[in-house]
Amino acid sequence: SQQGEEDPQALSIQEGENATMNCSYKTSINNLQWYRQNSGRGLVHLILIRSNEREKHSGRLRVTLDTSKKSSSLLITASRAADTASYFCASNFGNEKLTFGTGTRLTIIP
């Protein structure tokens, strides 16, 4: 079963705008990760945030984590056409496996 849910399910924005997607999970985590998936391909790891961290940056990506609300957000700034993809959050609950959410389909309009 999938423990996380992303919101929105789909998002379309103009190139250059910022994109924000949210993730909720159900139980305590060790860390939360975000992945990108281009159509029909495997997933690419973007960023990992540990449970004792509140914010993390990597290039144009900013991730926040609110463990009291069991939620995370991914912000992509200055979006590009190449950012068009599905984005998934994945939670690690202290065992060895990741549990993925349902994903947000992001479309960047040139």
Next chain:
Amino acid sequence: DTGVSQNPRHKITKRGQNVTFRCDPISEHNRLYWYRQTLGQGPEFLTYFQNEAQLEKSRLLSDRFSAERPKGSFSTLEIQRTEQGDSAMYLCASSSWTENYGYTFGSGTRLTVV
């Protein structure tokens, strides 16, 4: 290092046939995972290995599914007596889990059961 390799990329099989997929992980990674993904959904965990030991299997993995990782290197996932509901993308990933790094995924094997 060329990343995680999965073969074949696509497989079309008739219902009732057996299929086998192969995954070659990154050589330094001792953990290997299999996930299944259907259209519009996130990946669902099937099973994972630490070296050659299979440490966890999902309830999704019926008796028709078996996975192996001989010698802790490549892994195979076999589905016996395939059903149409087995049609999905099968993803393999590897990691050297340190709580600081994520998974490296292969490109997946897309299975279509007709």
